[in-house]
Amino acid sequence: MMIKDRGFLLIFAFLGSILVLFLMMPLIKLFVSVGFLDIFTTMQDKEVYESIFLTLKSSFYAVLFVCITGIPLAYLIARYDFWGKSLLESMLDIPVMVPHTAAGIALLVAFSNGYFDFIDTTTGIVSAMMFLSAPFLINGAKEGFKKVDTKYEHVARTLGASPMGAFFSIVLPNARNDIINGALMMWSRGLGEFGAVVIIAYHPMVAPVLIYDRFNNFGLKYSAPVATDMILVSVCLFLAVRFVNNRLR
Amino acid sequence: MKATGFSSQLMLKIEDLFLKRGSFVLGKLSFEVPKHSYFVILGKTGSGKTMLLESIAGIQSAEGSIYFDGVDMSKVAVQKRNFGFVYQDFILFPNMSVEKNIRYSARYRDIKDSEALFEDIVQFLRIEDILHRDIKHLSGGEKQRVAIARAIFSRPKLLLLDEPLSAVDPTFRNSIMKSLKDIVKRYDMTIIHVTHNFREASFLAxxxxxxLDGKMQQVGPTYEVLNKPKNIEVAKFLGFKNIFPTTILGFDQHNRYFSVDPNKITFGEKTREGVYCFACEIENILGISDHYKVFAKVGEDTFFCKVHKSAFEGKELKDGDKTNIYIEKKDVAFI
Incomplete structure (x- = not known):
């Protein structure tokens, strides 16, 4: 690298490090102030680990449902032009823009009609998480599919594959990274969902609600270890999925 | 699928094929491809060559009929037509090794004697050493051989090749061309190959x-098409020079043209009998290594002539000189 690049790189590195510091500081401070002992003992609290498990499980169910329904939708949007396509794409992005409490109210109005066991249930929690985070997976998959040239499918078809066969053997594996990234984004976004979930289901408590509940009733000292445990578990799982995906590549 | 009256020697019969995409129109095209022949479709970029191949393969939906061995394939799904397709940019599946790419069709089709066929193709196209390689680490020539191997392994009766040599290093082009020519007999198939390259056409077809522009202007045996263009568009596309109306030769027919090879035009001071002889004025002379490029104006038309330097010795011709050009009658190609 040329010596005269050094000044330019230093300026950019300095500016970037300000942001990195800002993003990392709260997490590091939280871990340091709570301490290893509290992190460990709080993790053994039944209410805490059940809440964290419920959060992980609910967000995973939401991702699973959107994988089954949203990936085909993303494929259709990526591959075909049809009437109302732009409108559909805009509508799919709406949940990202609306206030989360408003989304919770909208879900309540739509689904608490007696047909679904919705309020204070896992179904309600999954719905709230799904409503607000589905666009991350759909958009990720859509971008992934766009990167796979349609000619791959054409060739696969001439070699005997049905449209479904070509999709599963060629398109999906080659869009995998974007889909997995989208799924991870959706899943992690679901883990942090509070506004909509708290409207629909205060109980059973997901981790963000439990953190809020403990902060409200007992203060920072009791809520910080729960928050730390939740962050720790999420980061570990997030890194594990990324690691496995990279190994499979 | 319905059968139709069909010569046993004809494999593919296209009838009134028509396709419109945006402002581009392909067709209506009608032509036939005999069994076990190597058929080359020549055309400029954007003339609809790939679209035509994709229509035959069923990738693009088109109006008209496509009969294959007497059976109407127009409504048959792509995977059931059994037409192999090789794109110019190879389109090897990135999530598979070379061997898995070649064997892909075995997932969906019952390939007869697949192991023997696989070994034969691998040996024929010289890809033994790269079988386990990732496709990212192949050269252009290697990718092309793998793409061809993959198509052959699926045992198609008709192989459609879309500019298969355009992205291949010129060093490997000759060997791949030779392999392509051998495929027809070795693997009992018919090939339709689209290209803009006349050399490929004359060697393979x-x-x-x-x-041209979505219309099939001329179809016929290679020598005939390349040497006797049916109309002025084909002649221009094939690089024919000196295309002029036959009226300047003294014929009455309008809308008829002739062409003459620039190498066959000679110069001289005297008028001559038994040849076409035109008084001309030299517009420009360019000296190129062993020959001159001479632009000679005859009336409103300018003839382009290539004259060997030895033939000009002692003539001392220069721009603006008035002289005669001679064209032997046998050298005139009527269009």
Whole structure:
């Protein structure tokens, strides 16, 4: 690298490090102030680990449902032009823009009609998480599919594959990274969902609600270890999925 | 699928094929491809060559009929047509090794004697050493051989090749061309190959079709198409020089043209009998290594002539000189 690049790189590195510091500081401070002992003992609290498990499980169910329904939708949007396509794409992005409490109210109005066991249930929690985070997976998959040239499918078809066969053997594996990234984004976004979930289901408590509940009733000292445990578990799982995906590549 | 009256020697019969995409129109095209022939479709970029191949393969939906061995394939799904397809940019599946790419069709089709066929193809196309490689680490020539191997392994009766040599290093082009020519007999198939390259056409083709602006202008045996263009568009596309109306030769027919090879035009001071002789004025002379490029104006038309330097010795011709050009009658190609 040329010596005269050094000044330019230093300026950019300095500016970037300000942001990195800002993003990392709260997490590091939280871990340091709570301490290893509290992190460990709080993790053994039944209410805490059940809440964290419920959060992980609910967000995973939401991702699973959107994988089954949203990936085909993303494929259709990526591959075909049809009437109302732009409108559909805009509508799919709406949940990202609306206030989360408003989304919770909208879900309540739509689904608490007696047909679904919705309020204070896992179904309600999954719905709230799904409503607000589905666009991350759909958009990720859509971008992934766009990167796979349609000619791959054409060739696969001439070699005997049905449209479904070509999709599963060629398109999906080659869009995998974007889909997995989208799924991870959706899943992690679901883990942090509070506004909509708290409207629909205060109980059973997901981790963000439990953190809020403990902060409200007992203060920072009791809520910080729960928050730390939740962050720790999420980061570990997030890194594990990324690691496995990279190994499979 | 319905059968139709069909000569046993004909494999593919296209009838009134029509396709419109945006402002581009392909067709209506009608032509036939005999069994076990190597048919090359020549055309400029954007003339609809790939679209035509994709229509035959069923990738693009088109109006008209496509009969294959007497059976109407127009409504048959792509995977059931059994037409192999090789794109110019190879389109090897990135999530598979070379061997898995080649064997892909075995997932969906019952390939007869697949192991023997696989070994034969691998040996024929010289890809033994790269079988386990990732496709990212292949050269252009290697990718092309793998793409061809993959198509052959699926045992198609008809192989459609879309500019298969355009992205291949010129060093490997000759060897791949030789392999392509051998495929027809070795693997009992018919090939339709689209290209803009005349050299490929003259080396490979038994029959040639010229596709210009979505219209099939001429179809016939290679020598005939390349040497006797049916109309002025084909002649211009094939690089024919000196295309002029036959009226300047003294014929009455309007809308008829002739062409003459620039190498066959000679110069002289005297008028001559038994040849076409025109008084001309030299517009420009360019000295190129062993020959001159001479632009000679005859009336409103300018003839382009290539004259060997030895033939000009002692003549001392220069721009603006008035002289005669001679064209032997046998050298005139009527269009």
């Amino acid at each position: 038994d029959r040639v079709g010229v596709l």
